Amino acid sequence: MRFDRIIMTAALSLSCTLAAVQAQAHRVWIVPSATVVSGESPWIPFDAAVSNDLFYPNHFPLSTEAMKLIMPNGKTGEIHNAHKSKYRSTFDVNLTTPGTYKVEVVSAGLAARWQDKDGKRKFWPPRGKPSNPSDFSKEVPQQAKDLEVSYRSNRIETWVTAGDTSDAVLAPSNKGLELLPQTHPNDLVSGEQTRFQLLIDGEPATGATVTIIRGGTRYRNSQEELKRTTDEQGYFSLTWKKPGMYWLNANYQDDKADAPASKRMGRYTATMEVLPE
């Protein structure tokens, strides 16, 4: 019986470690079938998933429950025909007025990890559960071995434009890790250079690490990923070598967190389309 428990514990902690590693390897994305459309009241279908390959749903659907559509006038719009299937979620957006729309999933909250008396690794919030502030003091000990409390923000987003581009949806909320494109994200063309700024809680995110990968990874032998680190003012730039749908992921962390957190962590993911010249 005792022996069984040891094996169970070992298996659990191993699976937790694997889960953490896998969470790094998996990529989350919201992908519109087109980003630039014309005509009256056009529709755009979307896919949203967590997968390894870009952009082939092969692991887990990204729930549309927390997904928000922001219209060119800043108001929240309706996500139509949302459906969660085995490996992906699908939905439609109706671009009823000209301008740029944003689809986003934003979350933030405390997270903790520590070791209990038996040396067992503990995590909070439990995997797949939201970070509920009222549970924190009940479920996380005030003192424990290797206790680390962080405040984590996560943003996943993409943009689409009907007719002429507009900038209202590009304004930062000044919460969490955010991208401030210096070129409109629906006006990207291969061969051209784009400059971005990353902000953490509205301030320049210095030293954030950025990974950019073009979709269609299944049709080549390497990821062909681009790596960037933001400068003092949170800027980075890149030249789009080929047209395609790109995945951009940024991570930032520092120790400027409010108690009880000691670490501030931000994760940011966007998809953007680069059209041929």
Place this chain on the structure above:
Amino acid sequence: MLKKLAVIACLATTAAQAAELSIAVTIPSHQVAEYHRPYVAIWLENRTKKVSHLGLWYDTEMRNNEGQKWLKDLRKWWRRGGRKLTLPADGISGASRKPGSYKLHFSDKSPAFSALAPGKYKLHVEASREVGGREVVSIPFTWPIGQTQTQTVDGSNELSTVSLTVTP
């Protein structure tokens, strides 16, 4: 893209001739199972990419302006200001055209022409065909010029000969 550039200087300019831009665009025919007339945009661009729209041929006959759905496929034109244009645009937009040669004349009294400040320009002609290809043909010129100049460029697929005659 196969480009053939021919510059012909014509000395026979008479004083009576008014300043004019004359453009000829040839739409090629295609032996394909599914043929649709191309969407075509014609515009002038200065060095700072300021645009003067000269022509837009698209499917104006469809119900509920559904033909506008594919205007974004004229990708360069769309980005250069097509997306800011309210349609139909007077003196600019018209129905799509079948294969053949079409001439456009802009006298010094036309709005597009009066916007020509001295400087370097490019004439762009972009064509995009449903279930077909897309092509842009460009002809650079300087305004004003001393004598009549004709330039001709051959497109390779969606456009045949495009020519521009600039008369001072």
